[in-house]
Amino acid sequence: MSSSPVPDPAQYARFRELQQLAYSAAEAVARGLEPGVTEREAAARLRHHLVERGVQDWFHTPFAWFGDRTAFRGFKVPLQFFPTRRRLEEGMPFILDCAPVRDGYVADIGYSGCLGANRIHDKLMDDLAAYRELIVEQVRAGRRLSDIYRAVDALISEQGYDNRHRVYPGRVIAHQVGMVRSRLPRFVAAGFGVRALQTLAQDLLVERMHHRSPLWADGRISRHPATPGMWAVEPHIGFRGVGVKFEEILVVEQDGDAFWLDDDLPHVRRRQDRKVTR
Incomplete structure (x- = not known):
C-alpha cells in the first residue's frame, strides 16, 4: 500500500511488532472459538482485541470465514467477503484476516485454523x-x-488444489504496504479505512506512471520484478470446500534481495513442529 522506498531498517521492528500483534490477536480469538459462534462474532472479537491494544485504524476491518467459505465457495461479488451469520461447527475450518493500522504502520495477516480434527485442512496446511x-x-x-x-x-495444480486468491478483487496474491499518508479523519467505509484507501489510490497513480502497480496479480501491469518495498503476500489454496492461507510481509530491498519480515509466525512454527519439507 505504498510505493515509497524500502523503510529504514530501524522501522522494520515497528512493522514486525504490529504484525506480531495481529497474529497474536488471531491466535487468541482462535483459541476461544466454540461451536455456534458466528463469523460476525469472531470478527468482532478480533477487532475488540486489537483496539484494546492500541490499534487506531484499519486498512481493512477484520474478516472471518467458516466452512466452505474458507475456499470462497460461490463468491461472485465483494459483499460476500464480509462476515456473515454462518455458525462454526466441530471439524469446520476457519480463516481470520485483519489489517490493523497503528501510529501509521500497517500489517495485514491471515490465520487458518480448524475447530477440532479435519484431515483435509491438515494436509492443505502442510x-x-x-x-x-x-x-x-x-x-x-x-x-x-x-x-x-x-x-x-x-504448484497449486501440481498439488491438485484450486487457486483461491484469484477470487480476491483484482485476482491479487499480494499488495504493497507501508506508512499510511493521509490527513483525512479516521473513518471506515465498506470495511476499509479511508486513510489507507487514499494512500493506496495515490500509490496506484504513481506506480501506473512507471508502468507498475502496488497490486500483484497475473496481468500485464505485473510484468516486472518486485518493486522495492514491503509486500503483504497471501497465497490461498483450496480443496473440497476447505481453504487455507497465510498472509505476511515480504521485504524487497533495492538490490533485489528479499526476505520475510519475521519467521516467528504461527504457520512457520507449525511447519517446524511437524517437520514439513518441500
Whole structure:
C-alpha cells in the first residue's frame, strides 16, 4: 500500500511488532472459538482485541470465514467477503484476516485454523508451507511478478488444489504496504479505512506512471520484478470446500534481495513442529 522506498531498517521492528500483534490477536480469538459462534462474532472479537491494544485504524476491518467459505465457495461479488451469520461447527475450518493500522504502520495477516480434527485442512496446511519458500526464492531471482504468480499456479495444480486468491478483487496474491499518508479523519467505509484507501489510490497513480502497480496479480501491469518495498503476500489454496492461507510481509530491498519480515509466525512454527519439507 505504498510505493515509497524500502523503510529504514530501524522501522522494520515497528512493522514486525504490529504484525506480531495481529497474529497474536488471531491466535487468541482462535483459541476461544466454540461451536455456534458466528463469523460476525469472531470478527468482532478480533477487532475488540486489537483496539484494546492500541490499534487506531484499519486498512481493512477484520474478516472471518467458516466452512466452505474458507475456499470462497460461490463468491461472485465483494459483499460476500464480509462476515456473515454462518455458525462454526466441530471439524469446520476457519480463516481470520485483519489489517490493523497503528501510529501509521500497517500489517495485514491471515490465520487458518480448524475447530477440532479435519484431515483435509491438515494436509492443505502442510502443503501450504512450500509457497513461502517458492515466492521468496523467485523474487530473489528477479523474476517478474506475473511469472511468479504463474509459478504459484503451477504448484497449486501440481498439488491438485484450486487457486483461491484469484477470487480476491483484482485476482491479487499480494499488495504493497507501508506508512499510511493521509490527513483525512479516521473513518471506515465498506470495511476499509479511508486513510489507507487514499494512500493506496495515490500509490496506484504513481506506480501506473512507471508502468507498475502496488497490486500483484497475473496481468500485464505485473510484468516486472518486485518493486522495492514491503509486500503483504497471501497465497490461498483450496480443496473440497476447505481453504487455507497465510498472509505476511515480504521485504524487497533495492538490490533485489528479499526476505520475510519475521519467521516467528504461527504457520512457520507449525511447519517446524511437524517437520514439513518441500
